[in-house]
Amino acid sequence: MPAPDDHAAALARLAGLLADPTRAAMCLALLDHRAWTAGELARHTGVAPSTATEHLTRLVQGGLLTQHHQGRHRYVRLADAATAHLVESLAARAAPGPAAAPARTLRQDRATGALARARTCYDHLAGHLGCAITDAMTRTGLLDQDTGFALTQTGLAWFDEHGIALPKSGRRPLARACLDWTERRPHLAGTAGAALCTWVLDSGWCVRVGSGRALQTTDSGRTALQQLWGVHTPA
Incomplete structure (x- = not known):
């Protein structure tokens, strides 16, 4: 040792x-x-x-x-995903507080706002959207946060019903909490978080903004997220 x-x-x-x-x-x-x-x-x-x-x-x-x-x-x-988790966690710890200096330009302000609303964190959803979906999954019994992050039996069945494939084995955890650096609370990561992100993007509910990490919710996505989880996203 x-x-x-x-x-x-x-x-x-x-x-x-x-x-x-x-x-x-x-x-x-x-x-x-x-x-x-x-x-x-x-x-x-x-x-x-x-x-x-x-x-x-x-x-x-x-x-x-x-x-x-x-x-x-x-x-x-x-x-790897563990490295991404390390970077995101450190970013959350180091994120500027409310008294931080404002954005220097309108473009910078818009870019920061877009990242805060919805973005990818490596391969899963983050920002307000990622946290809102995580909260909704917890509220509807798909995700249990009482003793750490874990999909419930209802959650596993939900993924299966929607055709979202989850790996049967692997070193990466199925569900894991990732501290969101803009929301200062956890969003869903792990293989379930990655599969969910892929499903949302493939369904056309979110599209990437430019070449960065920011996402924008589409009209069909706003309707689907509202019907599925009661998640409201701004136009």
């Missing part, structure tokens, strides 16, 4: 990977569950390509990102 000092050193190295604002911004961008090129992340974070490459190399070597090369391009993505 590693000595306590080894654990402390490993934790310090991990914290150091996210201690730089550029690397932190890269990890937040990668919460959209897509693979990004080094050039895309350089433009997103406003740094030179050479600087982005240096940061990405550190993140890959530190185990937070994985990479693969295709032609001339280098693609990176978060290492």
Whole structure:
């Protein structure tokens, strides 16, 4: 078993990977569950390509990102769902409070508002929409939050009735709480959260806004979410 000092050193190295604002911004961008090129992340974070490459190399070597090369391009993505959960949880802990400075531009304000309303967190729903659906599933007996997050027998039957396939085995938990950094309360993650997100997107109830994580609820989605769970979403 590693000595306590080894654990402390490993934790310090991990914290150091996210201690730089550029690397932190890269990890937040990668919460959209897509693979990004080094050039895309350089433009997103406003740094030179050479600087982005240096940061990405550190993140890959530190185990937070994985990479693969295709032609001339280098693609990176978060290492796994556990890494995404770590980044989202830290973002929730570090989220600015009510007294934080307002957005500097109207565009920034709209982007922040869109993320707060509905977004993907790696591969599941987050923001007000994700939390509202989680609350509705709990209220209707599909999800039990009394002793942690767990689908009830009614919940398992509901997924089956709607043709939403859930894996029978795997290391990833079926249902898990993920602290939402804008709502400051948990939303549903795990394989059930991922399957539900895929179902909502495939049904056309939500569409992605641009190339980021923000989602917009469609007219059919607003009707369906209201009928299914009593979830109200703004037009």
